[in-house]
Amino acid sequence: MTAHPKTCPTTGELHFFGYGSGTPPYLTYHRADAAGQLVVSRPIDVPAATMMHDFHLTARHVVFMDLPMVHDRGRPGMPYAWDPEYGARLGVLRRDDPHGEVRWLEIDPCYVFHALNAHDDGDQRIVLHVSRYAALDGRTPSFLWRWTIDLAAGTVAEEQLDDRFGEFPRMDDRLTGQPARFGHVTAGEAPGTGPIPGALLRYDLRTGAVARHDVGPGRTPGEAAFAPADDRPGGPGWLITYVYDATTDTSDLVILDAEDITAGPVAAVHLPHRVPYGFHGNWLPDPAG
């Protein structure tokens, strides 16, 4: 069961997948309807068992990433090996034909743990934003990339958007599968260029503008969850993250105005101890309203 299920804001459906390493199917796509009933579970053929951490949802498509982190049972420690010879491909499935053909499109070998978002662009194009590793070797950082699938041509255009490394891309989840304008990542400078300041970046994917908040020397930010300020998807809100300070060995819960992150935190909750690094966090509104 993937750690990254996605809720369609239009239908309320939950889309998710499972991947395995024993016997096929190595990949199974699942869908639950808005009432929580499992309505689709279908195996998908892939050449081998690979590590598959995230996927993509648009209004009309589901896109899987079959990437060259291949299961290797004999390997000590983590039983997956980086094997670019395996190749890399994106699998496109139509949401209105969930048992139909998955169309596979080749891309350059890479690894992606986390997708920012994806959306349909007209009838024949799908745009995906990802934190992309050129290799998953423990040394190579990830950068924000845009993939544009052209279904008519059967091609994928691949474009790096920034040379600052970034992970944990997040956005206003109410725009999952929609053309969201803004995305946020936890970032730093590329290794080898000097100190690595922890920062949060906010990308305007329409204009290319990037806003930055440095958390300060010796401090490291985590993933920033987006908390909406009102009922306008893509509108105002706050970014919420833990920032760890190595000099005091404590963490702050830091809150930024998403539309003005360069102004610095609007609030910080100083915690008397360190919060160990997690990977992800979510903002959940008060169910009582």
Ligand SMILES: [Fe+2]
């Ligand atoms: Fe993750």
